[in-house]
Amino acid sequence: MTFREMRRALRLALTRRAVERDFDDELRYHLDMQTRQNIAGGLTPGSARRLAEHELGGVDRVKGELASVHRGTRGTVMDAFGTDVRYAIRGLRRTPWFSAAAILTLALGIGANATMFGIIDRLLLRPPAHVLRPDEIYKLQLVRDGGGGEPNYQTSQSYATYTDVRDHARHLTSVSATTGAQWMSVGRGADARRLIANRVTGGYFGTLGVQPQLGRFFAPGEDRDGAGGAPVVVISHDLWQREYGGRSNALGRTLDIGRRQYTIVGVAPEGFSGIRDTPVDLWVLYSATAVARGAAADWATSHDFFYMTVLARLAPGATLARAEGDATAILRSADPDMVRSDSTARLSLASILPRNARERPPEARIATLLGGVSLLVLLIACANIANLLLARALRRRREIALRLALGVSRARLGAQLLTESLVLAALGGAAAILVVRWGGSVIAALLLDRPASGAGGVDARVVAVTVALALVTGILTGLVPAIQASTADLTRALREGARDGSVQRSRTRTALVLVQAALSVVLLVGTGLFVRSLRNINAVELGIDTRNVLAATMDLESMGYTPAQVDAVFRQMAERFATTPGIAHVSVAGILPFASSYAERIAVPGLDPLPRVKDGGPYLNSVGADFFATLGTRIVRGRPITAADEQRHARVIVVNETMASLYWPGQDPIGRCVKVGGRDAPCSEVIGVSENTHRQAILDADQILHYYVPLELGPEFMKSRVLFVRPQGDDARQMIEPVRRMMQSFAPNLPYANVRVMQTLLGSEVRPWQLGATMFGIFGGLALLLAAIGLYSVVAYGVTQRTHEMGVRVALGARANDVLRLVVVEGLRIVLAGAVAGLIIAAAAGPAVTTLLYHVSPRDPAVFGIVLGTLVLVAVLATIIPAWRASRVDPVIALRAD
């Protein structure tokens, strides 16, 4: 800064008042002199003054102009910034490849983070849309002894608990209840479709404080507890647009649900989905649909079935503790059985906001983990850009030294380099928005079961985060080159020219590559662990060939079909499919494995009491002919249940291996007697032993007791039917639509036929691993690529700097191979150091993700080994080109240069 600049800066710093006094003094002097001249010209003092003022053109106007001139000078900081930006853009355009690589890197790094933020925001941070003061809404939790003194929290309550609390709680107000969102068949025949329905009580919308977009919500008197509710329905804004084009005459139209027609009375506001993020198409009264959907006759008064989430707000002046005490007292007086079985049972209140939840849902935990991972990727990207910028700065050393010599201040020069990285980051951020738009929907689809419309999209909050990230990235990446430039040794730089990068700087660059290598190793280890977990979980023997079997259901019960009619329809459908080409096996059963399972009391002569296992049971399914072949469950002994058994109404039973070995250890179970239904039931003869199958999930109990009886011998409560179809070939997915169409057209006015590959029943269980493997894979690959680019640039740069040295070596008799080895080994040294650091970090951080892995140690030696090998391979690939170039150095040319 020159002396004059400093003085100006000082002057600018003067208070406004002093500056104004200066203006005044200067102008008043002028006016006085002019007035005096005018008086000398013969005017009276008064008119002389006025003329002077007139000639000056108004004192205030001139002062205003002066002030604006000074504001202009103060604007030089902005002017300089503008110049720097233009300069930076010119520089970036001169090196399009560098710029493109840098912008792409930043776009991916920033984009990954903004995407993950969008998802975490949705899962954890953002309150539910349209809900009034959501932090004041609570859901009831039934707290019971979960064994070993650990409390077990249960969010589902009985309908009776809802009415008890609604009618008697003095410290809670606006009590309502809702079931989870579920698929529901709407319309009939060709018009049949499945929509996501939420069954709620009349006060649900009131509790949430939401206002309708159109029409009204449920009116008082429409919800009548056990007496049955009115057939009215509120539809979502989305369904309103989709099926009614957003027209107001949608009100009053009807939807066929079960046997009844439901009248549309209102439309919910856009984006409203209740207290959860999963979308909902329509809301109906629970009391209107209960009986039709198979609830027991005493559903409104029984304390035995838990399926309602009860919501409430605190009454004015109430505290959380008093409200909980109040609710618990109500539970105890209304449900003495509960108290008898568990004296510690109580009701507590939990916030509905996910961020306040005691235990976060798995998708939120995975999203948070991936958010951390994406930050790592951004760090790697930053290191890479800093590295590239540094390399550029080194190439421009002469230019920079020259400008320093010409009097450009170091601060200005640093600011200029920082501007360059900020411009890069801004462009990267803009490109990142594209990444978010594309990647957001992909990740949302992977992570969320039924992503809400707009999930993973670009909104104001995501844009704000992107801008902030771009700013931080710009500063981070620009800092190192800027500091180095502003501390450059001027004379040495000018003397040395572009050759011989100083050792100091190449050390910084080496360190950056090392950090990159370390971070990529961490990510790659994560990838390996998740891939192995996924492979392990996919390799679990379920005893059911879930990938090749279609399970088809149809809600005939809600249409008023009797159990006998339902059975008949399914048997006829099975007969039709049995003769359809392309289908290998077909069967009917009472229970869909993985969706539900039931136990029934049994007795075995000579075994009292029956041996038990931790999982409970024994569980059963009632199955038609060809069931085992259709599902791919092997019969290990004896024979399966056949059509012949059905024809002669044989009392036969197939037990699984665990049951056989537990009840009749070391003996032949065939021919034994099992009394299904209890001691007084008739004997069923054991005709076969099946392999063990999973009951509920991939991660299931070790020991499961399970048996199978013919369809007609199933207990009364197993009155619904499931159709299983095993197509020929190995692409069951392809047959979903044909099977669905055939079922749908089997009779007129049927409800929606729901056909899916059995594997999809397990989809949500596999999803965390699938997602972890996919995302870690993408991020890890990205990190590896970035590290490879960084290494390549460092080694390539080093080679060009050392052309002279290589020339000397070759001249002194070094062979091409020696030079090649020299360069490659040097690159490998950097990478190996980074890799070891990374493996140490991974080993230290491993235990934190143990709960997210399946049958893999977080320090799995195979994974660590493969990662190390991959990194070495990539390092060799990244160094081989510059190394080859170094080995081709012609000593004559190299030594003459400079």
Next chain:
Amino acid sequence: VPATPTDLLQGTLDLLILKVLAPGSMHGWAISQHINRVSEQILRVNQGSLYPALHRLEGQGLLDAEWGRSDTERRVKFYRLTAKGRRRLTSETESWLQYSRAVHLVLATS
């Protein structure tokens, strides 16, 4: 001699100020008087634009200013050329003369 004084062309005022200040430092009032005098009152300096011009030139680093005392012992601001201002004066004079020669040439031939 025209009956009414001519208003200054845009940008000419800056050049005149630089020229007037070439010999030494002067305050604003003196500058306006000096321009009037040497231009034989053909060119009339709009006093309202004189001070903004001075401050602008100062801001551009062409002029330097400091406060001093007038003959009448009043606090006045004196302006003088900086080295940069002197260079600017040379180059601007050059181009102005070139410009006026060209205009003269055109006017004389037609």
